[in-house]
Amino acid sequence: MDAAPHPDLGPLARLIGTWSGEGEGHYPTIEPFRYRERVEFTHAGKPFLAYRQTTVDLRTTLPAHAEAGYLRAVGRGRVELVLAHPTGLVEVAEGTVEERPDGLELRLRSAVHRTPTAKEVTAVERHVRVGGEVLRYDVAMAAVGQPLQHHLAAELRRHG
Amino acid sequence: MDAAPHPDLGPLARLIGTWSGEGEGHYPTIEPFRYRERVEFTHAGKPFLAYRQTTVDLRTTLPAHAEAGYLRAVGRGRVELVLAHPTGLVEVAEGTVEERPDGLELRLRSAVHRTPTAKEVTAVERHVRVGGEVLRYDVAMAAVGQPLQHHLAAELRRHG
Numbered sequence: 001m002d003a004a005p006h007p008d009l010g011p012l013a014r015l016i017g018t019w020s021g022e023g024e025g026h027y028p029t030i031e032p033f034r035y036r037e038r039v040e041f042t043h044a045g046k047p048f049l050a051y052r053q054t055t056v057d058l059r060t061t062l063p064a065h066a067e068a069g070y071l072r073a074v075g076r077g078r079v080e081l082v083l084a085h086p087t088g089l090v091e092v093a094e095g096t097v098e099e100r101p102d103g104l105e106l107r108l109r110s111a112v113h114r115t116p117t118a119k120e121v122t123a124v125e126r127h128v129r130v131g132g133e134v135l136r137y138d139v140a141m142a143a144v145g146q147p148l149q150h151h152l153a154a155e156l157r158r159h160g
Numbered sequence: 161m162d163a164a165p166h167p168d169l170g171p172l173a174r175l176i177g178t179w180s181g182e183g184e185g186h187y188p189t190i191e192p193f194r195y196r197e198r199v200e201f202t203h204a205g206k207p208f209l210a211y212r213q214t215t216v217d218l219r220t221t222l223p224a225h226a227e228a229g230y231l232r233a234v235g236r237g238r239v240e241l242v243l244a245h246p247t248g249l250v251e252v253a254e255g256t257v258e259e260r261p262d263g264l265e266l267r268l269r270s271a272v273h274r275t276p277t278a279k280e281v282t283a284v285e286r287h288v289r290v291g292g293e294v295l296r297y298d299v300a301m302a303a304v305g306q307p308l309q310h311h312l313a314a315e316l317r318r319h320g
Binding site: 050069072088090115117 | 204
């Protein structure tokens with residue numbers, strides 16, 4: 001987009017761009033897996049970012065996960081995230097963004113809603129850190145009767 | 161994507177591509193408006209489509225609405241849609257897809273969930289018809305205390 005990032009984005013403007021790298025997934029009900037990920041944050045001159053990501057399974061090289069949604073700056077260091085997954089889930093998340101000397105730190109907790117055919121996921125927590133050109137995140141998930149616990153960790157680098 | 165569309169997509173595969181055109185919005189609580197819209201349906205070889213759209217207000221020429229999510233083929237003419245809006249809404253929709261001689265007809269009804277700062281939208285209904293290279297849709301919405309009623313109508317043409 002041509003417009004400058006909206007000033008209310010504050011430190012979230014540091015996310016704008018394309019990031020890629022690798023991550024690992026674990027959960028008691030599945031085999032561990034490794035993935036390659038591509039993440040895009042774009043803006044339209046408004047106080048939100050459009051977010052989307054896709055992953056490829058490193059073992060099979062086939063498309064694995066995807067997510068798309070919007071990250072909303074709502075003032076006083078508060079952030080909201082709304083997100084859809086092709087697995088039939090949506091997330092409505094609230095949390096905080098803190099500016100760091102060379103980046104930011106985001107913490108978000110989601111309520112999850114789903115279609116009748118989707119797997120039962122009940123809560124998701126995200127912890128995202130950006131330092132310079134590196135973005136790291138951890139995702140915890142409560143699903144299929146398991147308590148909230150570590151699920152994903154990845155390290156991405158900005159390339160656009 | 162390189163893969164062929166997943167066979168379970170059935171008539172939904174007709175949506176794959178980029179569409180653009182114009183639409184009109186009405187609601188008792190706002191002034192009528194006209195918009196230009198761009199819609200993309202893409203696939204990754206799986207039985208869902210990634211969907212996103214953006215609109216520009218025809219009067220101000222500024223970005224207006226956006227949506228992103230996934231349309232899932234779940235068998236027997238049933239379809240699910242999960243969707244996020246930058247206004248802080250998510251939709252979880254169910255409905256039907258019917259094949260037409262030269263296209264398809266989709267009917268979807270959404271439950272809506274939202275962040276604390278989002279406007280109160282409680283239900284959305286979508287009726288989408290594709291005939292050849294033309295996609296028409298109507299959206300009805302229940303919001304801010306108003307009953308479910310006509311909100312949007314648009315006509316788009318495929319250009320990719």
